[in-house]
Amino acid sequence: NKKLCLMSGEIIAMSSPMTMMFECQDLAVASPATVSRCGMVYLEPQSLTWRPLVDSWLSALPPKLEKFKEQLQNLFGWLVPSVNRWIFKEGRSMVMVGIADTDSITRVSALMKLFDAHADEFQEAAEGETMREIPLKEAPLWVESLFLFSIVWGVAGVLAAPSRASFNLFFRQLCAGQAPKPYDKVDGTYGTPVKLACMFPDCDASVYEYTFNKSQGKWTLWTDSITTLDMRIPNDAEFANIIVPTIDTVRYSTLLEALVLHGKATLFVGPTGTGKSVYVQQKLLQGLDRDKFASLFVNFSAQTTANQTQEIIDSKVDKRRKGVYGPPLGKKMAVFVDDLNMPAKEYFGAQPPIELLLQ
Numbered sequence: 001n002k003k004l005c006l007m008s009g010e011i012i013a014m015s016s017p018m019t020m021m022f023e024c025q026d027l028a029v030a031s032p033a034t035v036s037r038c039g040m041v042y043l044e045p046q047s048l049t050w051r052p053l054v055d056s057w058l059s060a061l062p063p064k065l066e067k068f069k070e071q072l073q074n075l076f077g078w079l080v081p082s083v084n085r086w087i088f089k090e091g092r093s094m095v096m097v098g099i100a101d102t103d104s105i106t107r108v109s110a111l112m113k114l115f116d117a118h119a120d121e122f123q124e125a126a127e128g129e130t131m132r133e134i135p136l137k138e139a140p141l142w143v144e145s146l147f148l149f150s151i152v153w154g155v156a157g158v159l160a161a162p163s164r165a166s167f168n169l170f171f172r173q174l175c176a177g178q179a180p181k182p183y184d185k186v187d188g189t190y191g192t193p194v195k196l197a198c199m200f201p202d203c204d205a206s207v208y209e210y211t212f213n214k215s216q217g218k219w220t221l222w223t224d225s226i227t228t229l230d231m232r233i234p235n236d237a238e239f240a241n242i243i244v245p246t247i248d249t250v251r252y253s254t255l256l257e258a259l260v261l262h263g264k265a266t267l268f269v270g271p272t273g274t275g276k277s278v279y280v281q282q283k284l285l286q287g288l289d290r291d292k293f294a295s296l297f298v299n300f301s302a303q304t305t306a307n308q309t310q311e312i313i314d315s316k317v318d319k320r321r322k323g324v325y326g327p328p329l330g331k332k333m334a335v336f337v338d339d340l341n342m343p344a345k346e347y348f349g350a351q352p353p354i355e356l357l358l359q
Contacts, residue, residue, distance in 0.1 A: 002016070029348045029349075030049035048101075048105075049101075049104075054073075054108065064121075068140065068143045075144070075147050077189060078189065079110070080108060081186045081188040081189045083151060083156065083171070087107075088103075092163045093158045094270060107154065107155040108154075110154035111155050113259070114153055115154075115284065121133075121134050121214070127203070141217070144196055144198060145212040148196075148207075151171075153255060158269060168208065168249045170183070172199075172200065175199055175200075177193035177194075178198070179353060210222070211225075211251065223247050223251055231245060243275075248275075252268070253287065258267075260283075260288070284334050293331060293332055294331045294332070296312075296313065298335065298338070299338045299339060300339045300340060300353060301342050302342055302343065303344070303345075305343075305353065308353075309353040316333075
């Protein structure tokens with residue numbers, strides 16, 4: 001009869017075209033009555049790999065990247081399976097999403113988002129904008145380098161410091177076509193090792209210390225972008241607000257800016273007191289165009305509820321029309337949620353404020 005019975009006792013009748021679909025990890029807290037009334041589609045996590053995501057992403061490439069589809073497909077098939085296997089077997093991550101099978105899907109999804117955020121030159125120019133034209137001979141090198149950069153920070157970016165040193169050695173061997181056993185033959189590998197046109201410089205610095213410099217068309221150290229002006233501290237600066245530029249401030253601020261400008265959700269994880277909140281606040285307040293972006297800061301605590309979260313966000317946006325809210329016209333809003341893990345879990349293990357953000 002398609003009736004929705006709420007906890008309050010209210011019953012809402014659903015029309016015939018209406019369908020409700022729920023995606024859940026398990027049925028641990030579902031009653032037999034719920035299970036018997038719903039159509040269940042069970043899918044083993046192992047059967048849904050990251051391949052369909054990649055195929056879907058490759059099929060929607062912009063026209064300028066379409067000619068490099070085979071190159072990208074080979075890079076995915078050659079590098080990603082071995083990197084995922086190494087991270088699962090030997091790496092120690094600061095965060096894991098779900099189980100190992102879904103975690104690898106999340107990593108590859110992050111790789112694609114990071115690539116999109118750094119591939120503006122391959123996008124079609126919007127009306128009134130001009131895009132930099134990449135010489136035809138340099139384009140394959142750009143695609144290759146941006147992909148390597150995206151693997152390091154999208155797939156292996158959450159590795160803890162001790163694991164990063166080991167990953168640096170492994171990834172250099174893998175890119176050179178000399179993957180150590182047992183990572184030379186990994187299930188799911190469908191690409192062919194090729195000689196890379198622009199590999200990371202062979203020196204003591206790790207792959208985490210390099211970025212692909214678009215203006216120079218080569219790999220450069222993150223610290224090379226720190227100028228004398230960046231090191232200058234204003235005379236009236238308060239001690240608590242002084243930030244000394246380091247390799248961490250440069251690379252995390254740069255990654256955050258690229259992802260925010262392209263509308264990609266970003267999660268900063270790490271030990272307490274390492275400056276995560278300060279990096280984000282400085283970038284959102286001083287690093288973004290105030291004419292194009294508005295910022296909203298939300299602090300979570302153990303007592304934060306979903307209603308409070310909704311009220312905070314609603315109070316900072318304008319009502320356009322009935323049921324439609326948004327930032328001031330002509331602007332986008334970047335919402336920064338601090339202490340995301342703090343809300344208390346409810347009886348069934350969910351955290352309502354976070355569930356609200358997921359919508």
